Amino acid sequence: MGRSSRLFEIIQILRRATSPVPARSIAVALEVSQRTVYRDILTLQAMSIPIEGEAGVGYVLEAGFDLPPLTFTAEEVEAIVVGLSLIGRTGDAGLLEAAARVSRKLSAVLPPTTENSLEASPLHVSRWNAIPPARIAYRMLRQAIREERKLRLSYENEAAQRSERTVWPIALVYYVDTIILAGWCELRQDFRHFRVDRITSCELAEGSFKGSRDRLRAEWLARQNLFTAF
Known part of the structure; x- marks a missing residue:
């Protein structure tokens, strides 16, 4: 979650509260440290958001404040x-x-x-829906696409043949009956599609492809009818 979104969430948590909210509770809800919450509260107060309270006691949003x-x-x-x-x-x-x-x-x-x-x-x-359940976390795939991080995949094709791939992920494609990870495959030196339900394991690999994602995605879109899938 980005900082601006986190600041917005803190305001919403305080708006819904009926009593002072401890920093610990906010930290748990947003999956951040209490130190981060303290900094964010100070930032909001500096922006003239009417938050009252202190560390160890809890925080309240002044009645009547609205976005x-x-x-x-x-x-x-x-x-x-x-x-x-x-x-x-x-x-x-x-x-x-x-x-x-x-x-x-x-x-x-x-x-x-x-x-x-x-x-x-x-x-x-x-x-x-007819989408088979995945054995990996979609969150990791989306993170790798955003951060231009390489992925190491263990993949099983339609014939149950297994392979290990290092992939530069550039897109997730949501179909009615499946979800596809599109990326540049180092093994094949070309674009490939991988059904997410056939990825048996996945982890972030060393290295990145910073600065190449947009170019690769544009080329991938231009060649979308020429893929070798699965």
């Missing part, structure tokens, strides 16, 4: 509801947690009208 409301049309709210709900089909626990946080943030800042109600939306998405 500027966001304005969405009814159709934009419906798009958000359906988009967040569809994440449930991926099986990606990290994205599900993030979607829940997004929903809470939007509910907290949207003007209280029927058209803006996320919880009361008449649009519902089935959680059914």
Whole structure:
């Protein structure tokens, strides 16, 4: 979670609280150290956010403080509801947690009208999907893509043949029945697709491909009909 998002989350935690919130509780909720929470509280106070309290006692947000409301049309709210709900089909626990946080943030800042109600939306998405469960954490794949880190994969193809690959991950592609990791394969010296449910193990490898991701992704998109898959 980036610092700006973390500062926003602290405000939301304090807004929902009915009593002083200890730094320890905030740290646990955001998966950071208490020292980080203390620094963030000082930053928010320096930004004139009316937070009162101190280390060892707890923090409260002054009554009446609110963030500027966001304005969405009814159709934009419906798009958000359906988009967040569809994440449930991926099986990606990290994205599900993030979607829940997004929903809470939007509910907290949207003007209280029927058209803006996320919880009361008449649009519902089935959680059914045909995506096989993964044996690895999607969070690691997304982290490697963001940070341009190489991955070391153990992969099993459709014929149950196993191989070890070092991959430069550039994209995740979500289909109805599977999720694909796209990347540059050092073994094949070309782009390859890997079904995530066939990756038997995965870890961050030494080395990175900093500065190459955008170029590789552009080339990958240009060649999307020419891949050798799986």
